[in-house]
């Protein structure tokens with residue numbers, strides 16, 4: 407039986423499906439005769455999901471279905487697919503006014519309904535696609551992977567058809583072995599009904615792989631709706647420049663999904679890939695790396711890449727990325743500006759060096775400020791999103807005052823209108839240090855379900871523990887009331903009105919703990 411692979415990106419907000427594009431490209435380079443097709447449900451209206459999938463399967467008659475599931479978790483302070491999840495949850499948990507509480511409860515119900523509907527719908531689409539493919543090829547099989555599967559691989563397998571291969575992390579070598587008929591026992595995967603996930607499987611290292619430029623002429627030929635993402639100039643098309651992150655931030659799972667070892671995609675290959683998109687009219691790129699500059703030793707790689715982008719004549723592009731701003735130098739800052747970086751996110755989480763250390767983030771906040779000054783001096787005049795997650799561990803009024811002082815300093819550097827405080831509350835994720843911490847502190851039982859959106863579990867997973875939990879709840883509710891359109895800035899304003907600012911120097915110094923440290927476990931291993 408000749409292999410025919412259908413890649414189905416499951417419904418998702420319109421984010422370019424770079425994962426399936428890379429998988430199809432990799433398979434084509436090794437097996438040029440294998441027929442492939444990309445089908446993106448992110449570009450299909452919800453009412454048509456089933457019929458569009460049916461039509462695609464009927465036409466292509468795949469032997470292997472590769473389902474890519476990008477995201478599930480929705481705790482962000484932004485309008486998610488079922489409303490503003492953070493606002494609903496906070497109204498329900500913290501509002502004193504019964505009407506607001508009721509609104510939160512109803513919003514939460516709506517949200518939970520849309521969350522579970524999405525879960526069931528996606529699982530239904532996988533089953534449906536497989537069943538239909540089997541009417542043409544009884545041996546047809548299915549593999550599932552992608553960001554959401556990587557995080558929730560243990561839970562998702564329970565409701566997928568027997569024989570489904572559930573994959574964690576990158577899928578290139580898994581597909582390669584599958585097509586060669588080789589054993590998958592070394593891959594980060596398991597087969598529903600046949601094998602169970604190995605203990606700590608997600609912590610195993612991904613198989614090394616040297617990435618080459620994606621061949622977009624080929625991708626265009628197997629993806630009839632390729633043009634979809636090219637019509638709107640607002641889309642940032644994904645390009646990966648490296649994989650892996652060496653850090654240990656306590657709430658983060660990227661470092662296990664992608665592994666700790668940073669693997670650089672050769673700059674020439676990245677530029678060759680971008681050039682193909684550029685020649686098709688694309689001017690906005692998102693470097694999809696967990697971190698664009700994961701550590702100082704990767705500064706030279708970033709410099710090389712940006713210089714090569716300029717040398718290739720792509721001097722009218724814009725790009726964005728997650729940036730660890732502690733790893734910049736003036737040369738890199740200059741190139742970032744010259745190559746058109748017009749947005750970046752720094753996830754410092756807190757402006758208190760003491761907490762940054764406790765959360766194992768490895769940031770030096772003083773260095774971040776110095777580098778931001780260099781970036782401004784190099785001419786950066788665009789948007790910076792600074793991600794803060796309050797109340798992760800050991801937050802006090804004092805550390806909040808420090809974060810406020812730090813934030814105001816960033817505003818002095820870039821301009822208050824250019825620094826956007828993105829206020830997150832951590833959505834607790836499995837396989838993180840924070841999860842272990844929650845077990846140790848008896849805040850969660852090891853058999854909890856990380857995918858549950860039931861109020862009693864969700865309240866713990868949306869990390870905002872007491873004693874400060876209610877305080878933050880109240881502040882956020884006030885911010886939504888005062889200015890729902892500028893939530894982050896409003897939260898900072900209210901906090902400053904209530905608590906005032908610490909001296910900046912206090913924020914930047916982290917005294918070595920002498921007294922009993924109730925967060926010993928988290929700190930000592932970093």
Ligand code: B12
Pocket residue numbers: 419420421422423424425426428429472473474475476477478479480481482484549550551552553554556557573575576577578580581642643644646659660663664692693694695696835
């Ligand atoms: C870059 C990124 C973003 C960028 C995307 C920019 C862009 N234009 O592409 C931005 C900042 C916009 C973003 C936003 C969000 N993101 Co995001 N993002 C990432 C990140 C860091 C990388 C994703 C990526 O593109 N990687 C590169 C490509 C090549 O890899 P990939 O798509 O994962 O595909 C590989 C593998 O997954 C695998 N694979 C994929 N499909 C399949 C299928 C099969 C069968 C197999 C075998 C393998 C396989 O092989 C591929 C190639 O190696 C990941 C974390 C991570 N390190 O993976 C989170 C991640 C995907 N995001 C996540 C989330 C939740 C979101 C948001 C929904 C957050 C929010 N609540 O608002 C939003 C979505 C916003 C929206 N509009 O809907 C989650 C999803 C899982 C979850 N928790 O639900 C992740 C995993 C982070 C996390 N751990 O929480 N994100």
Ligand code: SF4
Pocket residue numbers: 651652653654655658659660661696697730753767
């Ligand atoms: S630096 Fe970013 S990607 Fe790396 S572990 Fe920390 S939060 Fe995760």
